[in-house]
Amino acid sequence: MQLNKKILVAVGLLFATVIVSAQDPDDILKQLEKEISGDEKDRTDYTTATFKTTRLVNGHTVENVGKGVLDVKISHRFGNINDGGYELFGLDKATMRMGMDYGITRYLMVGFGRSTFEKTYDAFAKLKILRQSSGKRKMPVTVSYVPTVALKTIKDPDSDKTNYFTSRLFFSHQLIIGRKFSEGTSLQIMPTFVHQNLVDLEKEPNDLFAIGIGGRQKLTKRVSLNFEYYYQLPNYKLTNRTNSLSIGFDIETGGHVFQLHFTNSPGMNERTFIFDTKGEWGKGDILFGFNISRVFTIGKNKRN
């Protein structure tokens, strides 16, 4: 009786294996894929390439440069298009920022730059706090924190005034919350705070707040359309300043990203482009500009 049971079990198992065993290459592939997708649940798949590069137009994206990568960036903004034909629609004027970014780890990058606009030096760090992922560990967004310090070195026209070093300093803190919704569409929200030690008028606030929204839509595999808009909170903005709006294209040319854009902001660090923009799109105060970057891999790291 006991033996019969065992035989029955044995026959049953045998029968079962015959059923699950593959009959032809397609079946064995399906069986393999089933096993792999079973294991997949225990893996975490991190989202990559939310944006093509570390900048959207003027501001940061959630992206970092890789570990050991040096990214040399040269950014140009020409003059206002509505300056007319005499100024060749703004092309006769230019402000620029030269800068370098470096990836210390996959989560931390640092950078510095110098803008001709008010002869400003800036330095920043970008720390990835959360990474969007699916699978075992699910995270809907990527979150980065970008603290920046900027030093304005342009000479004060009022030479009688005592100028302290600290009055030339600006501090900004930015949180970037981004999500890649699909292969082509990504959006991010950027709450930004800037503290300036010295303001022009007593009634002007020292602390400035803005909320930014930006995104990209891929048009082809190598070209994407970007936009970036910063809304300054009414009680935390300087008078006669407008909100920064930029629209641009990322064009990837064999490893390097070339960015072309239209913006109403001549500045290229957080304080100047978000809180010191005076031009209005409606009046045609639009500037043409571009960012070019050249990437050098310095640290040789095998786990790219």
Add this chain to the structure above:
Amino acid sequence: MLLLLLPATQALTQSLNTGNGIISFRSDAPLELITASSNEIRGKLDTSKKIFAFSVKIKSFNGFNSPLQKEHFNENYMESNKYPDATFSGKIIEDIDFSKNGTFTLRAKGNLIVHGVPQERIIKSTITISNGKVQIKSNFTVQLSDHNIPIPKVVHEKLASEISVEVTADMK
């Protein structure tokens, strides 16, 4: 009794799975050499029916000359979100007795799917059998144009049109 039956049934199916495996590729172009490899290769081999299937996650390839290159490999060339795996499945052409130890050169005929595009291929492999364990080694090339992976003009000198692939897999 049941525990004794388990290995017995496994022997009946004669299905081997990959233990350790590594797959690497190499693009040797005039201006740039690109190599990358993955140890996340998975495979199944049915020794009685001589049929097999192998699969590798495109995103698991590491190496490259820069992190940006890896990103472009996934995003622009392989489109690994759309086509996450490359697979090869088919049948061994020659007769082979997997119970005999030794090294044999065999041809495998099957479907190679890269970038979602299947190509029927006959790929030569060296198989070493020792006491029921099987090691497979294989070198072959993949034409990018066969799998609908275009090379943009600006990287013509940096990316080979024919990629050489090397696979080693231990099956048990």
